[in-house]
Amino acid sequence: MKKVIKVIVAGMALVSGVSFSAQYGIIHAGKLMAVPGEKVTSKQSIVILDNKILDVRPGYIEKDALNISQGDTVEVIDLKNKYVLPGxxxxxxxxxxxxxxxxxxxxxxxxxxxxxxxxxxxxxxxxxxxxxxxxxxxxxxxxxxxxxxxxxxxxxxxxxxxxxxxxxxxxxxxxxxxxxxxxxxxxxxxxxxxxxxxxxxxxxxxxxxxxxxxxxxxxxxxxxxxxxxxxxxxxxxxxxxxxxxxxxxxxxxxxxxxxxxxxxxxxxxxxxxxxxxxxxxxxxxxxxxxxxxxxxxxxxxxxxxxxxxxxxxxxxxxxxxxxxxxxxxxxxxxxxxxxxxxxxxxxxxxxxxxxxxxxxxxxxxxxxxxxxxxxxxxxxxxxxxxxxxxGKSDELGTIESGKFADIIALNRDPSKDISALKEVDFVMKEGRVFKQ
CATH class of the missing domain: 3.20.20.140 (Metal-dependent hydrolases)
Incomplete structure (x- = not known):
């Protein structure tokens, strides 16, 4: 029965031209520690699709750099003056x-x-x-x-x-x-x-x-x-x-x-x-x-x-x-x-x-x-x-394609002063901003 309903809904979407929208996010990261222990990069864009990381790209990209469909939404978050790292x-x-x-x-x-x-x-x-x-x-x-x-x-x-x-x-x-x-x-x-x-x-x-x-x-x-x-x-x-x-x-x-x-x-x-x-x-x-x-x-x-x-x-x-x-x-x-x-x-x-x-x-x-x-x-x-x-390395722990968009940002570089982690300014979990 569930399979029949899915087919009917899909058919109605094709006939009516209705499509299901996706939610994109772009984070402009001034300093990015995407994989702790590896090189910190500057001026990066983290592309998020729904609750996961789609890509990390050099430079600050804008909305028109994404291949999106009509009805999709894109939010750009400015963290250019922040140190960005995984949740x-x-x-x-x-x-x-x-x-x-x-x-x-x-x-x-x-x-x-x-x-x-x-x-x-x-x-x-x-x-x-x-x-x-x-x-x-x-x-x-x-x-x-x-x-x-x-x-x-x-x-x-x-x-x-x-x-x-x-x-x-x-x-x-x-x-x-x-x-x-x-x-x-x-x-x-x-x-x-x-x-x-x-x-x-x-x-x-x-x-x-x-x-x-x-x-x-x-x-x-x-x-x-x-x-x-x-x-x-x-x-x-x-x-x-x-x-x-x-x-x-x-x-x-x-x-x-x-x-x-x-x-x-x-x-x-x-x-x-x-x-x-x-x-x-x-x-x-x-x-x-x-x-x-x-x-x-x-x-x-x-x-x-x-x-x-x-x-x-x-x-x-x-x-x-x-x-x-x-x-x-x-x-x-x-x-x-x-x-x-x-x-x-x-x-x-x-x-x-x-x-x-x-x-x-x-x-x-x-x-x-x-x-x-x-x-x-x-x-x-x-x-x-x-x-x-x-046992969740495939989902958590780094800012890489396919992983949950769990991201935090700080004002100071934690690799130089570890106490910077006591002052978290931005928190995102699964693509949703909880603190900014």
Missing amino acids: LIDGHVHITDQLDSKNKLRRVEYSDPDTALFGAYNAKILLDAGFTTVRDLGGRGGDAVFALRDAINKGFVEGPRIFAAGFVISPTGGHGQRIGYRDAVFKVVNHSGVCDGVDDCRRVVREQVRRTADQIKFVATGGVLSEVAAGTGQQFFNDEIQAIVDTAHSLGRKVTAHAHNADGINAALRAGVDSIEHGTFADEESLALFEKTGAYLIPTLLAGATVSEIATSKQSFFAPSVNEKALKVGPKLIETLRIAHDRGIKIAFGTDSYVSKHGINAREFQLLVEAGLTPVEAIKTATVYGADNL
Whole structure:
């Protein structure tokens, strides 16, 4: 029936002479970093057709340079005095949450719709900061993050493109569970990403995929913010980790591991995980496994800096067990990243935004440079490598023909002063201007 309708509509268009119009855009870019790491060019025109990049041409072309049909529209955007580069990718956020003194209470007070709307508020802040794509690695509120992702894709809500992992996969009592509530309350705030044993872990991964998770995240080790004195060592057993990774891969999903101590990092890497979040206490075996497997390290330096700042503040709202871990983990992240960078390990951008405030994500670039990356290398972590970490290099990460028209512009050259990325003046996502 659908095929018949399409034929009828096509026939009516031919008879009546009606044609479907296309929307073109031309961006005049003064300085263009089309592919971070390659030569920056001057006086370029980015040609956009609907939501994708059609071409990049030298010089400032005008509307009449395009071969367009009657009824097509063309918008010319003047960024001649700007530095233009691809939209940024943050590979580790929690968009429906925010760490502060009210965080524990908010988990009890907010309904799932409240949580989704809070996420929508954060989504707009992230998009305005130049982050056109994010990977959410643990969403609160049941299906809230999936609803937000889908609403953004449909154009109902303004925000970055979201790749959502759904619930964090955790063992009972592990870092992925919310600890510190009495049992009756715990049943309300805790969700179904918990598994124990190989078969149960396979089931939970499959359940996340059924819930439409784009990727899978599990906790290989304890975490800083867990209000329990369990440390930051390995929490899942090796066979459970292997079951999680194998099941995710069999269902076409990339899988990442939250991991601080070397035992959990190494177990996850041996199991074939695609990336490691944090990687704080990586040892020589860890570094060798990163080199062997090609897995990405997402260092989340901003999260480390943030928990250290809170822990040393007189207004710290951390439990004593959290304070102790924060003071150990925060400073170690930069040291580990410096070593990993020197070894040539693949690094992708991720802030663990929610630990830090949404919208200040670009501070991570400055921390990456402090750890030894050049400004251009830091930019590549959130563009070229950020797209590869997601498995989306064919769609994202550079300004090239066939890719989504995700484009930002700055007043200053970020390759000379990385702090320029904290002041994004222009944001386009999929050919639509959201900030100018």
